[in-house]
Amino acid sequence: MNPFLELGIRHEVVNAITELGFEKPSPIQEKAIPVLLTGNDDFVGLAQTGTGKTAAFGLPLLEQLDFSQRHPQALVLCPTRELCLQIAKDLEKYAKYIDDVHVVAVYGGANISDQLRQIRRGVQIVVATPGRMLDIINRKAIDFSDVRYVVLDEADEMLNMGFQEDINSILSETPDDKKTWLFSATMPKEVRRIAQNYMTNPFELTVGTKNTGNVNIEHQYYLIKARDKYAAFKRIVDSNPDIFGIVFCRTKIETQDIAEALIKDGYNADSLHGDLSQQQRDKVMKRYRERNLQLLVATDVAARGIDVNNVTHVINYSLPDEVENYTHRSGRTARAGKTGVSLSLINVKELGKIRRIEKIIGKPFEKKLVPQGTEVCEKQLFAIVNKIHNVAVNDEQIDQYMPAIVESLQDLSKEDIIKRFASLEFNRFLDYYKNAPDLNVDARESGRGERDREDRGRDRGGRSASNGYTRLFINLGAVDEFSRGDMLGFICNNANIPGKSVGKIDMKGVFTFFEVQDHDVDKVFQGFKAVDFNGRQVRIEVSEGGRSDRGRRSFGGGDRDRGRSRDSGRDRDRRSGGSDRGRSYNKDFRDFSGKRRESKSRY
Incomplete structure (x- = not known):
């Protein structure tokens, strides 16, 4: 029965x-x-x-x-x-x-x-x-x-x-x-x-233990330097020729940038984020469900509700701001009893977040090494061989061309023909990965480097800036009802910089420390020259130890009062003509100074 x-x-x-x-x-x-x-x-x-x-x-x-x-x-x-x-x-x-x-x-x-x-x-x-x-x-x-x-x-x-x-x-x-x-x-x-x-x-x-992940998901992390993230990401993708995955990014801008870079580099990829119209979203999802896309690059909000079978990998290009969201991300793979892999690209500072996620899902992460160039080439070679071996042959259509094909290749031995067919795609990977460096990081060595940097310069937040970043202070914080996502949007909108330029955001009660790539620091100062929040001047400073070669400077003034009221920026169908996103920035929101301005959602 x-x-x-x-x-x-x-x-x-x-x-x-x-x-x-x-x-x-x-x-x-x-x-x-x-x-x-x-x-x-x-x-x-x-x-x-x-x-x-x-x-x-x-x-x-x-x-x-x-x-x-x-x-x-x-x-x-x-x-x-x-x-x-x-x-x-x-x-x-x-x-x-x-x-x-x-x-x-x-x-x-x-x-x-x-x-x-x-x-x-x-x-x-x-x-x-x-x-x-x-x-x-x-x-x-x-x-x-x-x-x-x-x-x-x-x-x-x-x-x-x-x-x-x-x-x-x-x-x-x-x-x-x-x-x-x-x-x-x-x-x-x-x-x-x-x-x-x-x-x-x-x-x-x-069913299962509360808040735990799917038992059929294998959780992995790769320890790398921030500047090597994209290169490591591509190696991991190339070493899994049959990958069909979802790539999670922290912001809409990062999502778009990664998708465009992948497309430029010849991958079947596209992005899914909150700036797309419903028609565009449907088109992207149709291509993905039909497996015409190999990689879907998405934000957390845009990817919620995606139900696609046989997703092999979930790739956390950036870890989620809230560790609980990791469970939802990883749940996009291993659906309906299948198995899958959820992997994360992290630096040494994010090891603590991995440990917190392990406690939430009740499963340990396996540390994996970014494959060397020779390993990637080997994987690609045998993928090509398997593809040739398993290709379906339409005898009725190909037979009429066989005499001409045989004649064209008659001066080649069987071994030469095999070499040439295999090399059609293999040569591209050999050229790309020739002399490819090792991208893996030793946590102990990197930890000593972090301690050395901390000893050379600590700021008021107890931390020094990451390499290539300047650590800044802003006189707004959690009591002003900012989340980290709100603060990211506030900084990017006023400074007119992409989300990927902003590093770690360390939010306190009445102020916040945040990191910005060195080349965008001046844009931040210029963007905040005349910005106020609830009637008080917003002040930006380089924190002590934030960057040793940049003197402490600031814009703005005023005391750090605790103004709380602001538009939460929650996006609603009833306000924004059909979007079902919750908290985000839409094109018709009032900025934090109360002045109407143009902006886009970071989701």
């Missing part, structure tokens, strides 16, 4: 999911479906991305709803438009053999009139992102009075993106006696608060 039938799923649905390749339930499906089929309890399910959560709540929903009625009975909230579309499509596939099932996907970046038209025609399941859903509620265009089930998928992601208020507003429109099903990869206190506020004695189910 089919194991899904044993769980209580009807034949029509089982037939549909069997066609989709469902053979046996995943652990979260096996444990959650029997509980949810009772329809009696609120539910909290903790499981990593890629473990089959959509079917875990989707299949019970199809059993519980009355499809003879054409009004909303279930609402599924999720963080991104990609995930919204994916869930809606999956539910429609599961319901292939059930009559009169109507699902609508409600998300920003698409024509709201079309979505309203679908709602008016009658739907039973609404899958939505919070911002667009709130738009439609505010238009009085939907009635949730008969909603029986609300599903919060990727709840931790939604809260990380700043949708807490939207979720509160949406849930207030639904009946008090509904059942709420919450699914999340991690359980921070904000998610726990939702469970306390909107659920009654929920049944809690944890």
